[in-house]
Amino acid sequence: MDIFLQQVINGLVQGSIYALVALGYTMVYGIIELVNFAHGEVVMVGALVSLSVIERLAARGYSGWTVIVIGLLLAVPACIALGLGIERVAYRPLRKAPRLAPLISAIGVSIALQQLAALIWGRNYLHYPDILPKTQYAIGGAVISEVQVVILIAAAVLMAGLWILVQRTRLGRAMRASAQNPAVAGLMGVDVNRIIATTFAVGSGLAAVAGALVGAYYNVGNHTMGFLLGLKAFTAAVLGGIGSLGGAMLGGLLLGVIENLGAGYMGKLTDGAVGSNYSDVFAFLMLVLVLVLRPSGLLGERGIEKV
Amino acid sequence: MSALLEVKGLQVHYGGIQAVKGIDLDVHEGELVTLIGANGAGKTSTLNALSGLLKPAAGSITFAGQPLAGMPVHQLITAGLALVPEGRGVFPRLTVAENLAMGAYVRADQAEVRKDLDRMFGLFERLHERRDQKAGTLSGGEQQMLAIGRALMGRPRMLLLDEPSMGLAPLMVQKIIAVIRQVAAEGMTVLLVEQNARLALQAAQRAYVMEGGRISFSDTAHACLNDPRVRAAYLGE
Structure with missing residues (x-):
């Protein structure tokens, strides 16, 4: 088996999930310069809501991708509502406050959502029912599962859709204008508050899909799953250059690949002293390196497409 | 005829100071009026009150018979008022x-918008040449033209210009003023707020001179140009 190719495939799959989540961080940062630390929890809620739906459907004997899609049909609106609610309650009242205030508010929301999820779903790891096909395809000495293929395609379609929305539509233009100069965008007739809310809605919708995919991929979920995932995705956003859409996509994919390559070769490189469970170290080491060498991120500053 | 823009007894507080101490000002349909005055005379505070950025402490602002106070910024353009901001x-x-x-x-x-876009590219040739370039790469003068063109794209009833000559080379200033005159000649109502009094008075029909938060003088632009007080204080003679 080709370990290198296998780790690249696994990395791209994991990375496309990071990218979907990173887009939410970067879009919100682009428009209000806030690191929305509660974003990881929105992913968690997306995963657990879809899990609840999937469990019930599986118990009635349904299986296959249709079940996941139905889960998404509930998880996406739930997360959009949650994202809008967070913006309205925790961030909008602090729009003119010193920058530390909304940051603390974000951390508060994050903790509150984790505890709320613990009340609803309990504190144990929840396992996804076995409903997806186990088909695997061989490519050049490595294998890719059907689940992985679906994740890659879904992420690619969503990212392309987002790119078109932001670059080619009137709404996207207003989003970019509001990110660059909200006061003047207002003079053009843009209701900037609504644009900000829309940005949260779009980011939360992507987070819901990412949550459902992550659940389907790893087959587990619990109320704390959003923390590390959110941190990784934020890392990806910073790696790519926070505020940049292309950067979030690139940063996510890159982080996924590096992490998986690291995990795949860690044992060999250190002669078994440390194993693949140290893969997170690679992710954050990479972040430190990039920030030292290129503080604005890979695609930051120049060529930035803030939203 | 009632004025398109009517300001009565306007007072504006800014940063704990009474920046505007009760001014009356009106602009009629089709007029090019200028508000001149030194730095800190209260021009910007007046404009910020007009655009809703600052809340007036007293007085009224009426535009096309509609009070402007309390109107959210994003509704100004729908009401017919376009502001080209300073900078x-x-x-x-x-x-x-x-x-x-x-x-x-x-x-x-959308069909009319496309026509207006062509019109702007006709009016500002430089912008046409650079239509696919990022606005940040334009020179200051080109950016000013873009800002004016962008405001006109909203088909406003009135254009508020805040210091359009600021930071521009003399040649470019002349071009910008020519554009403002042309826009006004085509029937647009314009309020031009300027520190460069000579320039503004050459372009405008009427002028208000602002000093220490009050209108100290108002007349036709021609009369202002010939008034010894204005000449001494603002034209450096």
Whole structure:
């Protein structure tokens, strides 16, 4: 088996999930310069809501991708509502406050959502029912599962859709204008508050899909799953250059690949002293390196497409 | 005839100071009026009150018979008022064409918007050449033209210009003033707020001179140009 190719495939799959989540961080940062630390929890809620739906459907004997899609049909609106609610309650009242205030508010929301999820779903790891096909395809000495293929395609379609929305539509233009100069965008007739809310809605919708995919991929979920995932995705956003859409996509994919390559070769490189469970170290080491060498991120500053 | 823009007894507080101490000002349909005065005379505070950025402490602002106080900023353009802010405020990472399209954000008549876009490119040739360039790469003068063109894309009833000559080379200032005159000649109502009094008085029909938060003088632009007090204080003679 080709370990290198296998780790690249696994990395791209994991990375496309990071990218979907990173887009939410970067879009919100682009428009209000806030690191929305509660974003990881929105992913968690997306995963657990879809899990609840999937469990019930599986118990009635349904299986296959249709079940996941139905889960998404509930998880996406739930997360959009949650994202809008967070913006309205925790961030909008602090729009003119010193920058530390909304940051603390974000951390508060994050903790509150984790505890709320613990009340609803309990504190144990929840396992996804076995409903997806186990088909695997061989490519050049490595294998890719059907689940992985679906994740890659879904992420690619969503990212392309987002790119078109932001670059080619009137709404996207207003989003970019509001990110660059909200006061003047207002003079053009843009209701900037609504644009900000829309940005949260779009980011939360992507987070819901990412949550459902992550659940389907790893087959587990619990109320704390959003923390590390959110941190990784934020890392990806910073790696790519926070505020940049292309950067979030690139940063996510890159982080996924590096992490998986690291995990795949860690044992060999250190002669078994440390194993693949140290893969997170690679992710954050990479972040430190990039920030030292290129503080604005890979695609930051120049060529930035803030939203 | 009642004025398009009517300001009565306007008082504005800014940073704990009474920046505008009760002024009356009106602009009629089709007029090019200028508000001149030194730095800190209260011009910007007046304009910020007009655009809703600052809340007036007293007095009234009426535009086309409608009170402006309390109107959210994003509704000004729908009401017919377009402000070209000080420092131009172009969207640096949008292209020239995208900036102009933002000016027409609230308009639904896409066919007419396209016509206006062509009109702007006719009026500002430089912008046409650079239509796909990011606005941030334009020179200051080009950005000012873009800001004016963008404001016109909203088909406003009145244009408020805040210090359009600021930071521009003399040759470019002349060009900008020529554009403002042309726009006014085509029937647009304009309020030009300027520190460069000579320039503003040459372009405008009427003028208000602001000093220490009050209107100290108002007359036709021609009369102002010949008034010894204005000449001494603002034209450096």
